[in-house]
Amino acid sequence: MPRRRPGALRAARPPRAPRWDLPPARVHGLSARTSLAIARVEGLPDDYYVYSGATDRALRRYRQFLRPEGRRPRYPQDSECSCRGCSFDDVRHARDVLDETLSRLPPRPRAELARVIADLDATYLRRTLPDPFAAERQWQADLWWRRRLAGGREEPRPDPGQPPSRGREASQGGSM
Numbered sequence: 001m002p003r004r005r006p007g008a009l010r011a012a013r014p015p016r017a018p019r020w021d022l023p024p025a026r027v028h029g030l031s032a033r034t035s036l037a038i039a040r041v042e043g044l045p046d047d048y049y050v051y052s053g054a055t056d057r058a059l060r061r062y063r064q065f066l067r068p069e070g071r072r073p074r075y076p077q078d079s080e081c082s083c084r085g086c087s088f089d090d091v092r093h094a095r096d097v098l099d100e101t102l103s104r105l106p107p108r109p110r111a112e113l114a115r116v117i118a119d120l121d122a123t124y125l126r127r128t129l130p131d132p133f134a135a136e137r138q139w140q141a142d143l144w145w146r147r148r149l150a151g152g153r154e155e156p157r158p159d160p161g162q163p164p165s166r167g168r169e170a171s172q173g174g175s176m
Contacts, residue, residue, distance in 0.1 A: 023036075024036060024038075024039030024052075025039075025053070025056070027055060027056045027059060028056060028059065028060065029059070029116055030112060030113065030116065031112060033108075033109065034105075034108075034109040034112045034113060037105055037106055037109035038055045038056075038101060038105065038109065038113070039052070041055075041101055041104045041105055042054060042055060042101070044104070046104075047100060048084060049084050049087070049093075049096070049097055049100070050097060050100050050101060050104075051084065054084075054097050054101075055097065055098065055101045055113075057088060057094075057097075058088065058093075058094035058095070058097040058098050058101075059094075059098065059116070059117075061088050061091060061094040062091060062094050062095060062098065062117075062120050062124075063120065065091040065094075065124075066120060066123045066124060066127060073127060073128060073129050073149075074127045074128055075128070075129075075149055075150055075151060076090060076091045076092050076128070076148065076150040077089060077090060077091075077150070077151070078090055078150060078151065079093060090150075091124075092145055092146055092148075092150070095124075095143075095145045096143070098113075098117055099143070101113070102114060102117070121145070124145065124148075125144075128148040128149065129148060129149040130147060130148060130149070131147055131148055131149045131150070134146060134147040134148075
C-alpha cells in the first residue's frame with residue numbers, strides 16, 4: 001500500500017476554526033501560565049463576584065491598601081454599594097475574591113498565587129488591629145481577615161489624570 005503524502009492528509013482533515021480571541025491579560029506579578037489558569041477560572045459562570053479581570057483588580061486593591069509604608073494601623077472601609085464594581089472599595093471583599101479564586105485554581109497556579117497572597121496577608125495582619133466584637137458585627141466572621149477592626153476612611157486614591165496637589169497652598173488658593 002503506497003504512503004499518503006502529508007499534503008493529502010492535511011487536505012482530508014476538517015478545517016480548523018480561526019482563533020480570533022486575544023490571550024488573557026497577565027495578572028501583575030504572576031506568570032503567564034498562572035494568569036491563563038486564572039482567566040479560565042474567571043470564565044466560569046459560578047460566582048457573581050469572580051468575573052473576567054476580578055482577580056487582578058482584587059490583587060491590585062489589596063496591594064494598594066497596604067502600600068502606605070509606616071507603622072500606623074490601617075482600617076478597612078466598608079463599601080458604599082454592593083455591586084461588583086463598588087464592592088472593591090472594601091479591601092476585605094478583595095481578599096474574599098482572592099480566596100474564591102484560590103479555591104478554584106489547579107495546584108501549581110494555586111501555589112504561585114498563594115505565595116503572593118501570603119506575603120500580603122502577613123502585612124495585612126501586622127498593619128490592622130483585631131476586632132474583639134467581630135462575631136457580632138461581621139457576616140463572615142469565620143474568615144480571619146474579616147475579624148479585623150474596620151470602619152475607617154482611607155485616603156482618597158490619586159486620580160492619574162490630575163496633577164499632584166501641592167498641599168496647603170493648593171487647597172487655599174496659594175495666598176497666605
